[in-house]
Amino acid sequence: NAGVTQTPKFQVLKTGQSMTLQCAQDMNHNSMYWYRQDPGMGLRLIYYSASEGTTDKGEVPNGYNVSRLNKREFSLRLESAAPSQTSVYFCASSLGGGGQETQYFGPGTRLLVL
Amino acid sequence: RKEVEQDPGPFNVPEGATVAFNCTYSNSASQSFFWYRQDCRKEPKLLMSVYSSGNEDGRFTAQLNRASQYISLLIRDSKLSDSATYLCVVNHNQAGTALIFGKGTTLSVSS
Numbered sequence: 001n002a003g004v005t006q007t008p009k010f011q012v013l014k015t016g017q018s019m020t021l022q023c024a025q026d027m028n029h030n031s032m033y034w035y036r037q038d039p040g041m042g043l044r045l046i047y048y049s050a051s052e053g054t055t056d057k058g059e060v061p062n063g064y065n066v067s068r069l070n071k072r073e074f075s076l077r078l079e080s081a082a083p084s085q086t087s088v089y090f091c092a093s094s095l096g097g098g099g100q101e102t103q104y105f106g107p108g109t110r111l112l113v114l
Numbered sequence: 115r116k117e118v119e120q121d122p123g124p125f126n127v128p129e130g131a132t133v134a135f136n137c138t139y140s141n142s143a144s145q146s147f148f149w150y151r152q153d154c155r156k157e158p159k160l161l162m163s164v165y166s167s168g169n170e171d172g173r174f175t176a177q178l179n180r181a182s183q184y185i186s187l188l189i190r191d192s193k194l195s196d197s198a199t200y201l202c203v204v205n206h207n208q209a210g211t212a213l214i215f216g217k218g219t220t221l222s223v224s225s
């Protein structure tokens with residue numbers, strides 16, 4: 001099992017450009033999450049999907065959209081990138097929601113917005 | 115008050131030392147508690163869950179004090195490979211919520 005995979009690993013964007021971060025899991029997990037991690041800020045939840053067909057905002061959703069394409073895939077889209085979105089983005093999944101179960105993280109996408 | 119607070123460190127210890135990390139959380143409704151480990155430029159990985167009665171996994175011992183809203187992690191006989199950032203994580207177990215991460219405590223073990 002690959003676990004949680006993310007593409008791309010690195011990306012440089014210019015302000016105003018758009019891009020989609022892809023995430024897939026092969027553990028048959030129901031819940032998936034997108035976090036960003038900034039120096040001195042810790043991990044912050046952007047969006048999550050408790051189950052296929054549902055998505056909800058987390059702590060810092062502004063400037064992002066998500067799509068739960070199917071049970072395996074959960075994508076994060078930046079419509080008009082801003083320098084403040086420079087960060088490391090982690091996707092995670094868990095068997096259930098509610099936070100009682102272990103979350104498994106992907107390797108991250110490092111994004112630089114110029 | 116931040117939801118989950120940790121001393122950022124760094125904690126610099128020699129191999130073989132015992133080191134303890136502390137964490138406080140603000141929401142008394144929190145129900146689930148974890149320690150995650152994150153190596154430099156890598157993803158977080160679950161180190162251990164924290165149970166009310168305290169629990170041990172090899173050299174690692176986790177304690178929970180609900181009255182004081184305080185979680186601890188004790189590492190005995192530190193190894194070079196223990197060098198990492200340790201994240202204290204809590205969850206409210208309410209529908210539609212996810213994990214709340216502390217900013218992490220950095221440990222550096224030297225020979």
